[in-house]
Amino acid sequence: KQEIFLKDYQPPHFWVDEISLCFNLGEKGARVTAETKFRRNSKTDNALVLDGGPYMALESITVDGTPLDERAYTVSATALTVHSVPDQFLLKVVTKLDPVNNTRLEGLYHSSGNFCTQCEAQGFRHITYYPDRPDVLAKYTVRIEAEQSKFPVLLSNGNRVAEGSMSGGYHYAVWEDPYPKPSYLFALVAGDFACRNDHFVTASGKHVELNIYVAPDDLNKSDYAMASLKRSMKWDEEVFGLEYDLDIYNIVAVSDFNMGAMENKGLNVFNTKYVLASPETATDADFSHVEGVIGHEYFHNWTGNRVTCRDWFQLSLKEGLTVFRDQEFTSDMASRSLKRLDDVRILRLLQFTEDSGPLAHPVRPEKYVEINNFYTATVYNKGAEVIRMMHTLMGAETFRKGMDLYIGRHDGHAVTCEDFVVAMEDASGLDLKQFRLWYSQAGTPHLKVNITCSHGTAKLTIDQSCKPTPGQPDKKPYHMPLLVGWLDSAGNPICPNIGAGGKWLKESCLLELKSPREVFEFMDVPEGAVISLHRQFSAPVKLDHNLSDKELAFLMAYDSDAYARWEAAQQLASRQFLSEVNGKPLIDGAFEKAFHFALRDEETDPAFVAELLTLPSEIDLGQKMQTLDPAGIHQVREKLIKKLALENKEYLIKRYTKLNTGVYSLDQTSVAKRRLKNILLAYISVCPEGATYVETQFKAADNMTDRMAALQLLVHSDYENRQELLNGFYETWHSNALVIDKWFSVQALSKRSDTVEMVLKLVEHPSFSFKNPNRVRSLVSAFSMLNQAAFHISGGAGYRFLAEMIVKVDAYNPQTAAKLVAPLGRWQRLNAVAMRQMQESLKWILNKPNISDDVRELCLKSIE
Numbered sequence: 088k089q090e091i092f093l094k095d096y097q098p099p100h101f102w103v104d105e106i107s108l109c110f111n112l113g114e115k116g117a118r119v120t121a122e123t124k125f126r127r128n129s130k131t132d133n134a135l136v137l138d139g140g141p142y143m144a145l146e147s148i149t150v151d152g153t154p155l156d157e158r159a160y161t162v163s164a165t166a167l168t169v170h171s172v173p174d175q176f177l178l179k180v181v182t183k184l185d186p187v188n189n190t191r192l193e194g195l196y197h198s199s200g201n202f203c204t205q206c207e208a209q210g211f212r213h214i215t216y217y218p219d220r221p222d223v224l225a226k227y228t229v230r231i232e233a234e235q236s237k238f239p240v241l242l243s244n245g246n247r248v249a250e251g252s253m254s255g256g257y258h259y260a261v262w263e264d265p266y267p268k269p270s271y272l273f274a275l276v277a278g279d280f281a282c283r284n285d286h287f288v289t290a291s292g293k294h295v296e297l298n299i300y301v302a303p304d305d306l307n308k309s310d311y312a313m314a315s316l317k318r319s320m321k322w323d324e325e326v327f328g329l330e331y332d333l334d335i336y337n338i339v340a341v342s343d344f345n346m347g348a349m350e351n352k353g354l355n356v357f358n359t360k361y362v363l364a365s366p367e368t369a370t371d372a373d374f375s376h377v378e379g380v381i382g383h384e385y386f387h388n389w390t391g392n393r394v395t396c397r398d399w400f401q402l403s404l405k406e407g408l409t410v411f412r413d414q415e416f417t418s419d420m421a422s423r424s425l426k427r428l429d430d431v432r433i434l435r436l437l438q439f440t441e442d443s444g445p446l447a448h449p450v451r452p453e454k455y456v457e458i459n460n461f462y463t464a465t466v467y468n469k470g471a472e473v474i475r476m477m478h479t480l481m482g483a484e485t486f487r488k489g490m491d492l493y494i495g496r497h498d499g500h501a502v503t504c505e506d507f508v509v510a511m512e513d514a515s516g517l518d519l520k521q522f523r524l525w526y527s528q529a530g531t532p533h534l535k536v537n538i539t540c541s542h543g544t545a546k547l548t549i550d551q552s553c554k555p556t557p558g559q560p561d562k563k564p565y566h567m568p569l570l571v572g573w574l575d576s577a578g579n580p581i582c583p584n585i586g587a588g589g590k591w592l593k594e595s596c597l598l599e600l601k602s603p604r605e606v607f608e609f610m611d612v613p614e615g616a617v618i619s620l621h622r623q624f625s626a627p628v629k630l631d632h633n634l635s636d637k638e639l640a641f642l643m644a645y646d647s648d649a650y651a652r653w654e655a656a657q658q659l660a661s662r663q664f665l666s667e668v669n670g671k672p673l674i675d676g677a678f679e680k681a682f683h684f685a686l687r688d689e690e691t692d693p694a695f696v697a698e699l700l701t702l703p704s705e706i707d708l709g710q711k712m713q714t715l716d717p718a719g720i721h722q723v724r725e726k727l728i729k730k731l732a733l734e735n736k737e738y739l740i741k742r743y744t745k746l747n748t749g750v751y752s753l754d755q756t757s758v759a760k761r762r763l764k765n766i767l768l769a770y771i772s773v774c775p776e777g778a779t780y781v782e783t784q785f786k787a788a789d790n791m792t793d794r795m796a797a798l799q800l801l802v803h804s805d806y807e808n809r810q811e812l813l814n815g816f817y818e819t820w821h822s823n824a825l826v827i828d829k830w831f832s833v834q835a836l837s838k839r840s841d842t843v844e845m846v847l848k849l850v851e852h853p854s855f856s857f858k859n860p861n862r863v864r865s866l867v868s869a870f871s872m873l874n875q876a877a878f879h880i881s882g883g884a885g886y887r888f889l890a891e892m893i894v895k896v897d898a899y900n901p902q903t904a905a906k907l908v909a910p911l912g913r914w915q916r917l918n919a920v921a922m923r924q925m926q927e928s929l930k931w932i933l934n935k936p937n938i939s940d941d942v943r944e945l946c947l948k949s950i951e
């Protein structure tokens with residue numbers, strides 16, 4: 088497959104004004120009749136070239152009612168070419184599809200007895216021949232015909248305009264979407280579902296019918312999703328002035344899905360994982376993900392659907408912006424500071440790792456082979472950080488003006504990231520010329536901050552740099568906001584004078600960085616004051632500084648900025664680890680003292696205390712080492728956990744016991760307490776009496792958060808009845824797929840030394856399936872992406888396991904298989920033996936016959 092380049096973008100040769108589709112659905116096959124009205128846009132030659140996939144059969148084709156002679160067109164595996172067409176015409180094409188055997192889960196497929204579609208990015212071409220590109224917007228009318236008893240629910244985009252019975256036990260429904268849309272937003276669902284129905288009245292008084300369709304047994308797990316949808320609708324009106332535009336909003340949950348959810352116009356299709364939640368089956372984190380993803384898809388209605396992308400290089404235009412919007416939504420619904428910590432953690436775990444390896448690419452890539460490989464943490468999460476930096480630079484009010492301008496200018500059009508930045512510039516008057524480098528340069532910038540203080544003047548010298556990434560050896564300096572603050576010697580916020588180049592915004596000062604070196608001076612800084620850097624994680628960078636352990640411990644105790652306070656704790660702990668990994672124990676035990684203090688803090692939000700007590704993950708620590716030593720990190724981290732636990736045992740047990748009371752509730756205070764309680768239990772679990780506490784919580788738990796927390800600790804342990812309890816959990820929950828996913832994951836995340844063997848056995852388990860993406864991710868991704876020590880176990884068994892899984896999954900589902908490849912490309916900082924083993928695993932995959940283009944593209948890049 089050939090590379091496609093952003094610089095080669097050309098407008099389409101034909102526009103489509105309207106398309107009318109008729110789906111006749113049967114388990115033996117589906118017949119699709121597409122009648123498309125084309126209008127010529129540019130006269131290059133007379134031919135019409137339409138995208139089409141290799142899995143459908145062309146049954147008939149007419150132009151303006153005249154059947155085409157076989158010599159008048161050519162069909163290949165990827166296109167239909169009609170050699171000569173008039174400037175305007177109606178093309179009628181009938182295709183035959185095989186949804187039951189579609190395990191790729193794109194186009195039209197069958198999942199748990201129901202039909203559904205997935206068209207982003209290029210799935211529509213597997214349904215009919217069409218200009219399957221986001222800049223061709225058309226009005227859709229869709230008729231669905233299916234057996235009434237098996238498929239009572241027939242849905243598509245827009246509003247239902249007709250329905251009725253047909254002969255042979257069939258029925259039909261006709262849907263019309265008044266808003267022109269690209270083909271990637273088309274959707275159809277036919278099946279047997281239960282429906283949770285509700286409504287929402289918009290700010291302008293419009294009544295919107297809301298429906299969430301789930302499997303009949305799951306109806307009792309859909310109320311949180313519905314409440315989240317209503318909160319999303321209200322929030323978008325209040326914060327962005329954006330109202331819903333159709334009379335009906337449908338969500339359908341399916342269990343076989345390549346990603347989290349899909350924002351099809353008026354008919355979102357969701358992975359069950361992001362719809363179904365009840366206290367018995369879902370953890371607090373699951374509830375929060377449901378709310379976030381429901382919000383994300385809803386917010387796409389404006390940022391993605393009404394204003395869409397000109398081409399797929401602009402993917403971050405809708406994804407980065409919509410992630411930013413869903414992050415803001417969650418921040419407003421729950422705790423802004425905790426949400427920021429979660430987002431920073433994810434960014435560092437997924438995006439920083441991506442940016443430092445062979446798969447690094449800009450937020451707006453310049454070329455791709457397989458677009459599905461570009462639904463990445465860089466496009467989504469770094470894209471959201473880029474939007475957030477504009478928000479920080481101009482402030483919330485001006486950002487809102489920029490959004491209004493962007494939507495007002497581009498509603499109903501397919502546009503570019505450049506159009507967004509121009510709207511922001513026009514609204515704010517800021518010059519974002521240099522800022523645009525965030526879209527075109529890959530890699531994580533590195534800031535080195537040196538602080539010196541003399542006679543009340545603090546001088547900040549900030550050097551920025553960015554390492555080369557594939558194809559980009561030299562980087563220009565970025566324009567970014569750096570928020571900093573000051574604390575006096577008692578820990579109170581102060582605002583010393585800043586000369587030119589800085590601006591105080593309440594308790595934080597906004598510094599704008601543009602040059603490779605910037606120097607700022609704060610005047611009249613009192614004796615003993617401490618600077619707090621990188622507040623709110625104001626730019627997606629790595630930052631080093633010359634603050635002492637004592638200053639970090641002080642920030643960890645007093646900083647009013649949650650991110651900076653947490654980061655101080657993380658850095659203090661990291662320093663202790665890294666000196667221990669290198670064989671030099673820290674003499675003054677600054678982190679241990681700070682831990683002792685934080686554990687006994689009963690004033691601060693318990694959820695935040697939990698964050699302060701959570702040590703940096705093995706992956707975080709690995710990112711800080713020149714040569715990655717997964718076993719060494721694991722050992723030292725476990726040793727420190729044990730030391731902290733034993734030193735604080737009585738207090739840990741006392742505070743745990745106090746928190747382990749009260750009835751279950753999902754309110755924020757209860758969630759916060761559970762979070763702290765379960766962190767404390769993790770420390771207690773490594774004490775001699777730990778088994779009793781863990782087992783008691785596991786058996787007594789009345790909710791999945793507490794049960795899973797205990798189960799994870801059981802799995803890590805070598806407690807006597809470990810296997811028995813793990814088996815018992817399976818027996819109890821075997822019929823709930825989402826809970827069994829968790830059962831696979833906890834085992835994949837085990838800290839035990841026999842994890843690889845366990846994971847190899849789990850692939851043989853009757854409940855494991857290579858066809859179900861959730862199940863594959865729950866075992867294979869959890870193991871290879873999150874369990875650093877087990878994945879890198881000496882001998883290379885972890886790498887060989889992952890390679891085998893990639894090949895097996897690829898045979899059914901290339902998109903899901905390709906998402907597993909990245910860990911095999913992270914060999915650069917490993918020792919020579921591990922490096923070779925990883926590269927051999929990549930070669931082994933590449934030598935397999937019939938490997939997909941999706942997997943090949945990533946393996947080739949990873950091996951370079």
Ligand code: HT7
Binds near residue numbers: 207344349350
């Ligand atoms: N816009 C969607 C991205 C997507 C997708 C979703 C489901 C299956 C396959 C997919 N390919 C791309 C999801 C989102 O970002 O909201």
Ligand code: ZN
Binds near residue numbers: 387405409
């Ligand atoms: Zn999205």
